[in-house]
Amino acid sequence: MKSKRPDEIRKRFTELYSAGRTPALEAVEREAIGAVVGANGYTTLAQAEHLVKVLHLEPGTRLLDIGAGRGWPGLYLAERSGCRAVVTDIPRPAIVAANSRAEARELTGRCHLALAAGAALPFRDASFDAVVHTDAL
């Protein structure tokens, strides 16, 4: 299979994240994921719960989520565990949506958003204790 160029990926995901959410989309997400969490992949609520345990997330842990789309699962993991999180993705509409979700869930004190590609992360070495990337290859 021919791989897609980065600008094609950016365009595809920018269009996707720019489209509004609908009740039908949220119903699909509830059925497939187990909750309406702004997901754009296949990671279920149960799998996210598993991540809280295996990554030993707790207050004070610094988590990085790469390719988080609208903030899934990074914002959820922060809400569930009390950890700090930095949520990153490339398309601006994804980060705008993640920021709205963080504000709505009152997470802005310990969750931060950044436009960043996984291959060029703007963070110093050892800035994080745990890293997740779900359905972002």
Ligand SMILES: C[S@@+](CC[C@H](N)C(=O)[O-])C[C@H]1O[C@@H](n2cnc3c(N)ncnc32)[C@H](O)[C@@H]1O
């Ligand atoms: C299938 S979505 C998954 C989004 C979210 N993690 C979830 O599970 O709902 C894949 C995401 O990876 C992002 N992505 C693709 N290539 C990336 C890269 N090189 N660096 C950072 N993010 C990337 C896309 O913009 C997209 O938001």
